[in-house]
Amino acid sequence: MRFSISRFVGGLFGVTQQPVIVSKCSAATARAFLLHHLQLFGVQIDGLGVRWDIFTDPTADTVGAAQRLVRDGGLGIIASTDAVEVLAQTLSLGVARERNAPALLRGQDDETYALRRLRTLHPYRWFDSSRGQALVVDGAGRPVWLFVREGAGGYLLLGTEVAADLLRYRQGDPAAGDRPRQSGLGGIVNERPIYLFEDQLAGEEPWQRHADWWGECLARAVVACGGVARKSMLPKGAPGAIVITGDDDQAQLANYEKQLELLNGAPITYFLHPLTKHTPETLRDVFADRDVDLGLHPDSLDAPTRYGERMEEQAAWFQELTGHPPISVRNHGFLNQGYWEHLPHWRRAGVRISSNVPGIDGRALNGSFLPARMIWDDELTEHWSILTTIGDGVVFISGAGKERQVEIVLETARRIRESGIPGVMVLNLHPDNVDQTEPMHRAVREVMEGGFHAWTLAECLEWFSKQDSTPA
Numbered sequence: 001m002r003f004s005i006s007r008f009v010g011g012l013f014g015v016t017q018q019p020v021i022v023s024k025c026s027a028a029t030a031r032a033f034l035l036h037h038l039q040l041f042g043v044q045i046d047g048l049g050v051r052w053d054i055f056t057d058p059t060a061d062t063v064g065a066a067q068r069l070v071r072d073g074g075l076g077i078i079a080s081t082d083a084v085e086v087l088a089q090t091l092s093l094g095v096a097r098e099r100n101a102p103a104l105l106r107g108q109d110d111e112t113y114a115l116r117r118l119r120t121l122h123p124y125r126w127f128d129s130s131r132g133q134a135l136v137v138d139g140a141g142r143p144v145w146l147f148v149r150e151g152a153g154g155y156l157l158l159g160t161e162v163a164a165d166l167l168r169y170r171q172g173d174p175a176a177g178d179r180p181r182q183s184g185l186g187g188i189v190n191e192r193p194i195y196l197f198e199d200q201l202a203g204e205e206p207w208q209r210h211a212d213w214w215g216e217c218l219a220r221a222v223v224a225c226g227g228v229a230r231k232s233m234l235p236k237g238a239p240g241a242i243v244i245t246g247d248d249d250q251a252q253l254a255n256y257e258k259q260l261e262l263l264n265g266a267p268i269t270y271f272l273h274p275l276t277k278h279t280p281e282t283l284r285d286v287f288a289d290r291d292v293d294l295g296l297h298p299d300s301l302d303a304p305t306r307y308g309e310r311m312e313e314q315a316a317w318f319q320e321l322t323g324h325p326p327i328s329v330r331n332h333g334f335l336n337q338g339y340w341e342h343l344p345h346w347r348r349a350g351v352r353i354s355s356n357v358p359g360i361d362g363r364a365l366n367g368s369f370l371p372a373r374m375i376w377d378d379e380l381t382e383h384w385s386i387l388t389t390i391g392d393g394v395v396f397i398s399g400a401g402k403e404r405q406v407e408i409v410l411e412t413a414r415r416i417r418e419s420g421i422p423g424v425m426v427l428n429l430h431p432d433n434v435d436q437t438e439p440m441h442r443a444v445r446e447v448m449e450g451g452f453h454a455w456t457l458a459e460c461l462e463w464f465s466k467q468d469s470t471p472a
Contacts, residue, residue, distance in 0.1 A: 041233060117208070120161070144159040172196025245268065260290060266444065291456060359426075368423075369387065370386070371385065
């Protein structure tokens, strides 16, 4: 029986049949997910559990632990609405439920672009109290995130489901999982994961990075209220980073050469298809002395229900060809086994990162231009996912001419820079399309020359993995 995403996520999130879909993971996983995001945003977790901690479980024991930490001069971050309600009673704070969702909130520091428009997909709580400092307010100006000083310590009360919002934006709406798949070329039924995100992003400007806005808001609150240290998110304080990838798709080897010359030494990750024209000898010859990283481009379009078997076979083929197992993956085509149901097969093959959520024109489809570890079966896994921000489909699907190709790349980089929150632009530029996408390649070089850090996908994974000490 096919394991549908709605059944998987229904068990994980506690989905109801009410118009407002509430998506939750367990308290322990939510805490790990929040700590993971804080580290992505440069927050140091030294002193965790001694000087500050996150509490997501509304039990009396958890509330008692938060109180002891605060009495000792620490910061207790109460990061679930149920726990907030319990502690608010203890602190004699009035709290009210607001069931309207999605809802627009804003940070009090609305000079920062990211904090001007915070969008929660879940019901939230607001405080009816003159105590404390409001950090996030709703449209009526009521405190939704509140810092309450208690002696030498204090409580940071988060009246939104931050972990659930991050998860929903990043991995999509569980209620969309059983929608009919699209009929593709040659009668092959395929799926684009856009259906997991389109309802929750309806009416939104395409470049809104809602998951990243919440991540930045949380990082600032912890730093401001707890005196916690924060470092640069990217190497040397870069405003952004760029990762170029290319799907092999049995490309002519001469086009690999042409693309590498166009990139003029810039790093690139190639995803090799099982029918690639490359051999061990050509890999050595074409990529010699170049910053090239290789990942797997698994193909099971003719037999999507056998994806796991194909993945195992093709991972073994990849290791024989390259001399090492694949650590990165992007599917060949849009496979229909159930979008995130490919994840267990990737994990079994030891794949550490996927750039499988497809972008085309800079849209923040999953609300983030940053990689993050995925949640599966109520576990924060070791597998990372990152959005493909721009694809050369803008030329072949959207008909973008030379000027528009350049504009899309430069506009995306400009928005990242102006937001003040670093992001990683992943561009998928097929070697065989190099003649039609030369302007995009030149625009990529311009972005790099403007200060964006250049990485392969493996280098990107290595950097963020080193920042993260959250246990799997």
